């Protein structure tokens with residue numbers, strides 16, 4: 001089946017036999033908010049419990065809401081189908097997903113002390129989690145081309161984000177996978193590659209098809225798509241999924257069933273939303289680039305960027321709908337611009353049906369040390385724009401009047 005069909009149908013058989021066909025069966029999956037499930041036969045309950053504790057996504061008796069939930073599992077099956085992976089595991093937030101991935105990688109790494117090899121920039125929360133060593137492993141920040149050299153016997157995982165938040169830089173996935181494979185040969189143990197694919201969604205890239213072991217999303221963004229549910233999800237192979245569920249049971253980071261339902265519903269319109277929002281972003285990127293008050297636009301779709309143009313042919317099916325730009329005059333003018341907007345909402349987060357703007361240096365990446373922020377291409381005046389589904393002309397009129405207002409104060 002093609003992606004659009006999978007997006008609409010995947011995971012829906014969970015509604016009972018055949019979702020839309022069974023006589024009198026609900027057409028959409030009912031939301032199951034129960035935290036516990038009754039049992040009559042202790043033996044059967046124990047069998048279900050054992051199955052879940054070993055990392056299965058479902059069992060005849062879900063037993064307890066921290067172990068399993070039908071809406072959660074339906075969303076997981078659907079997302080795995082879209083990513084082309086054997087399984088997926090859903091969490092209470094993107095950061096809960098990152099945490100579970102790190103803890104799982106550490107338990108799978110035979111060394112007493114382990115490290116994470118990671119490429120900046122990544123989402124500010126991830127940067128902070130790694131830099132603080134809160135979960136144990138030390139982080140080794142490196143560049144995309146130096147990954148193989150940074151990996152040693154103690155490396156538990158390689159982590160990168162593409163397109164990266166907020167610079168929209170693309171990471172060459174085939175190169176990362178090849179470098180990890182080279183280093184794995186050297187140290188005699190496979191080092192898993194973890195990719196945060198939040199900005200691309202499975203509509204624009206499927207990292208697992210290029211050999212990436214673990215694909216992560218903040219479902220809060222595009223997968224939900226309407227700014228009303230917090231969650232994360234990890235698409236991966238069966239072995240990793242089992243290990244992730246064991247960590248999820250132990251640490252309690254499972255997604256709420258209502259959120260899982262909304263994410264599953266969101267997947268049905270994901271291809272449509274991603275492409276329509278992308279269309280708006282392409283247009284706005286070009287208009288912004290041509291505006292005299294704009295210094296620079298960061299967007300994989302702009303022709304000047306030959307490297308991302310190549311990657312847009314090989315690993316990504318389109319530039320996406322998030323862009324960032326620098327205005328002339330720097331941080332003060334950027335702040336003035338944001339304050340002058342009337343339609344576009346100043347807010348963190350992205351991937352929603354409405355257009356959001358924010359300055360990463362002051363908000364999402366505030367927690368990252370200033371030197372590292374500047375090194376990874378996040379100056380104080382950089383603005384990140386997540387383009388929604390509004391008319392591109394309305395969005396442009398709003399940006400244009402705000403750019404004019406910002407420039408007036410500069411003069």
Ligand SMILES: *Cc1c(COP(=O)(O)O)cnc(C)c1O
Nearest residue numbers: 093094095123165198218220231
């Ligand atoms: C938002 C975001 C996260 C964190 O997800 P939450 O759902 O907010 O915990 C991780 N990675 C990227 C790229 C994000 O944009």
